Amino acid sequence: MTFSRSLAFALLLVGCSSTEVQPETNATSDVAVRTADAPARTASATPEVTATASASAALPSGSFACGKLTCEIFESPQAAFSHIVETDKPLVLALGESHAQKGSESVRSTTSRFTDDLLPKLEGKASSLVLELWVADGKCGKAKEQEVAQKQKVVTENQAASNQNEFVTLGEKSKSLKIVPFILRPTCEEYDVIRKAGDNAVLEMLSMITRNMRDKAKSLFDETAKKAPGKMVVTYGGALHNDRVPREGREQWSFAKDLDTLSGGRYVELDLVVPEFIKDNESWKSLPWFDSYDKARFATATVVITTGPRSYALIFPSTTGH
Numbered sequence: 235m236t237f238s239r240s241l242a243f244a245l246l247l248v249g250c251s252s253t254e255v256q257p258e259t260n261a262t263s264d265v266a267v268r269t270a271d272a273p274a275r276t277a278s279a280t281p282e283v284t285a286t287a288s289a290s291a292a293l294p295s296g297s298f299a300c301g302k303l304t305c306e307i308f309e310s311p312q313a314a315f316s317h318i319v320e321t322d323k324p325l326v327l328a329l330g331e332s333h334a335q336k337g338s339e340s341v342r343s344t345t346s347r348f349t350d351d352l353l354p355k356l357e358g359k360a361s362s363l364v365l366e367l368w369v370a371d372g373k374c375g376k377a378k379e380q381e382v383a384q385k386q387k388v389v390t391e392n393q394a395a396s397n398q399n400e401f402v403t404l405g406e407k408s409k410s411l412k413i414v415p416f417i418l419r420p421t422c423e424e425y426d427v428i429r430k431a432g433d434n435a436v437l438e439m440l441s442m443i444t445r446n447m448r449d450k451a452k453s454l455f456d457e458t459a460k461k462a463p464g465k466m467v468v469t470y471g472g473a474l475h476n477d478r479v480p481r482e483g484r485e486q487w488s489f490a491k492d493l494d495t496l497s498g499g500r501y502v503e504l505d506l507v508v509p510e511f512i513k514d515n516e517s518w519k520s521l522p523w524f525d526s527y528d529k530a531r532f533a534t535a536t537v538v539i540t541t542g543p544r545s546y547a548l549i550f551p552s553t554t555g556h
Contacts, residue, residue: 292531293307293531293532293535294307295307297540300526300527300528300539301525301526302525302526303522303523303526303539303540303541304539304540305526305532305537305538305539305540306537306538306540307532307535307536307537308535308536308537308538309536310536311347311351311352311536311548311550311551312351312352312355313536314536314537314538314548315352315355315504315548316355317538318502318504318538318546318548319355319356319359322500322502322544323500324466324497324500324501324502324544325455325464325466325467325497325498325500325501326451326455326466326467326468326469326493326494326496326497326500326501326502327356327360327466327467327468327469327502327504328468328469328475328476328489328490328493328501328502328503328504329348329468329469329470329471329476329504329505329506330471330472330473330474330475330476330477330503330504330505330506331344331345331348331470331471331472331473331505331506331507332344332472332473332505332506332507332508332511332512333345333472334400334511335392335511336392338510338511341508341510341511341553341554342508342553343400343508344506344507344508344511345400345401345403345404346400346403347506347508347550348404348470348506349400349403349404349407350407352506353404353407353408353411353413354411356411356413356466356468357411357412357413358412359465359466360413360465360466360467360468361413361414361454361457361458361461361462361465361466361467362413362414362415362416362454362458362467362468363404363405363408363413363414363415363416363468363469363470364416364418364447364450364451364454364467364468364469364470365401365404365405365415365416365417365418365470365471366418366443366447366469366470366471366472366475367401367405367417367418367471368417368418368420368439368442368443368446369417369418369419370382370383370420371419373422374421374422374425375422378422378425378426378429379425381429382425382428382429382435385428385429385435385436385439386436386439404470405417413468416450416454418443418446418447418450419446420442420446424442427442428442440474440487441486441487443471443475443487444475444486444487444488444489447469447471447475447489448489448492448493451467451469451489451493452492452493452496454467455467455493455496455497469489473505473521474487474488475487475488475489475490476488476489476490476503476504476505477490477503478490478491478494478501478503478542478543478544478545479522479542479545481520490503499544501544502544502545502546503544503545503546504545504546504547504548505523505546505547505548506548506550507547507548507549507550508550509527509529509532509533509549509550509551509552510552510553510554512524512527512529521547522541522542522547523539523541523547523549526539527539527547527549529552532549532551533551533552534551534552535551536548536549536550536551537549
């Protein structure tokens with residue numbers, strides 16, 4: 235059974251699907267659900283806009299100060315991504331994204347850009363991909379799983395309908411590159427904890443996601459070290475669980491410390507950001523790179539902002555020019 239058919243089968247059994255973390259929301263609503271009846275992604279992705287000659291000429295070459303942090307301009311997102319991978323040589327590459335929201339359908343999503351433009355750069359370098367995709371497969375009982383799905387609905391209103399299919403496409407693309415994709419499968423005990431959590435159900439979901447992604451990445455790291463030493467394990471999900479320096483109060487929702495230790499300091503946090511998704515609200519302003527990103531100055535450029543040791547934000551060029 236293919237990755238997409240297996241996933242669709244599991245989703246159809248229970249009428250609910252995965253959870254994701256969104257930087258646009260507060261800690262109690264950081265989980266978004268992908269639905270099984272989401273429409274397919276448009277057939278062809280628009281080629282990424284790269285920095286124009288005039289824009290490049292107006293910006294410094296090499297690393298330069300941007301506020302309190304350091305920025306660097308690249309000719310394309312692919313060049314920036316390859317530079318980070320080749321320079322830091324991670325054994326665990328933890329990718330975070332800002333999820334597409336309703337009303338943003340005209341803008342190419344982060345998942346689409348990663349799937350088509352960046353993931354191929356990992357061919358031959360990565361062994362596996364852990365997706366922050368939570369699938370209920372019916373083993374815990376349809377009623378129980380639907381009860382948990384009901385608790386998730388509070389955070390589904392603003393999510394773009396295409397997100398589910400884009401993660402399925404990502405999994406299929408990964409398989410074609412011989413990078414084995416894995417999804418999360420909570421235990422029945424974890425379902426029970428969420429069901430009984432009352433108003434803290436979403437927080438329990440965040441803890442479950444962190445634990446499952448960490449444990450899966452750990453087991454794959456050990457397996458890769460034996461079977462394909464030197465290859466990396468990749469994780470992909472919302473920009474929360476991969477934080478090397480989590481925001482105060484969110485430490486329990488990051489797997490970075492454990493995986494950094496496991497990899498002997500060869501863990502890299504890389505957030506992928508579509509500039510059209512950036513909002514002028516407190517959640518976005520709290521991100522460490524926000525004050526260093528000059529939207530007007532960097533509009534047509536691919537910029538990497540270093541937020542700390544082995545921690546980066548790769549911001550795509552705007553496709554709208556502003």
